[in-house]
Amino acid sequence: CGHGMFLEGFSKKFNKVLVLDFSLSYLLLAKKICSEKKISNTFFICANAENLPIKKNKIDFIHSNNVIEHVDNQKKMISEIERVLLPNGFLFLLSPNKNSIYFEPHFNLPLYGFIPFKIRSWLVNKMHNRDCREVKLLSFRDLKKIFNSSFKGKHHFTFIPSKLKITAQKSLSRTVIVTLLNLKFIGIFTTVMVNKIFIGIMPYHVIIGEKGILKN
Numbered sequence: 001c002g003h004g005m006f007l008e009g010f011s012k013k014f015n016k017v018l019v020l021d022f023s024l025s026y027l028l029l030a031k032k033i034c035s036e037k038k039i040s041n042t043f044f045i046c047a048n049a050e051n052l053p054i055k056k057n058k059i060d061f062i063h064s065n066n067v068i069e070h071v072d073n074q075k076k077m078i079s080e081i082e083r084v085l086l087p088n089g090f091l092f093l094l095s096p097n098k099n100s101i102y103f104e105p106h107f108n109l110p111l112y113g114f115i116p117f118k119i120r121s122w123l124v125n126k127m128h129n130r131d132c133r134e135v136k137l138l139s140f141r142d143l144k145k146i147f148n149s150s151f152k153g154k155h156h157f158t159f160i161p162s163k164l165k166i167t168a169q170k171s172l173s174r175t176v177i178v179t180l181l182n183l184k185f186i187g188i189f190t191t192v193m194v195n196k197i198f199i200g201i202m203p204y205h206v207i208i209g210e211k212g213i214l215k216n
Helices: 007-013 024-036 074-084 117-128 140-150 172-181 186-197
Strands: 017-021 042-046 059-065 085-096 153-158 204-211
Touching (some): 007 024, 017 024, 140 153
Parallel strands (some): 017 042, 059 085
Antiparallel strands (some): 153 204
C-alpha cells in the first residue's frame, strides 16, 4: 500500500484490489484516498508480508514497490508471494539496490553499499539519527539468490523494462533512459547497457515474475 499512489490506476485495471500494509496509518490514508476519488473496488488488509492472510493460488497480480528492504525474513516474503499467486499469475517487485552508484533513497547516501559498515552506520546516525540496519537493502546478487531459491516460476531481472513506454515518476534520468530504450537501434544498445552490463550498480532492480503451472 504505502502512500496509496498506485491505487487509482490499479482500481481501473482490476475488478478487485487487495490493499495490504503492516501500517494501519497507511491503510487509513489509502482508504481516505479511495473515498475522495470514489474508488469502491478496494479491500484493505493490515498484515505482514511474511505471513499473508490469503489462501494459496488466489491472486492474479502482485505489485510490491520498495517493500522487501523493510522485511526481516525476505525469503519468506517471496515464498508467500509465490504461494498466493495463481498459476501463471504475475509479480512486479521493485527493490532499491544496496550497491547503487546513485544516492540511496532511505538515507540519501551515494555509493551506500561500498561504504564500510562502521562508517556507514556512523554517517546514518549522524545525518538522520537512525540505525542503518533498519533497512535491509539487497544487492543484485542477494536478490537473485533469494528468487532462485524461493520463487517457483520464471523471473526476469531488469532496471527499466525495455518495452516500457512511460514511468510513474518523471525524473530526468528515467525519462532519458525510457526515450533511448524506445529508439529502434539505440534501444538495443541501451537495454544491454542498463539491464545487463551495469545492472549491478543501477539505483534499483525490478523483478518481473510469472508463477509456474501446477503439476498433477
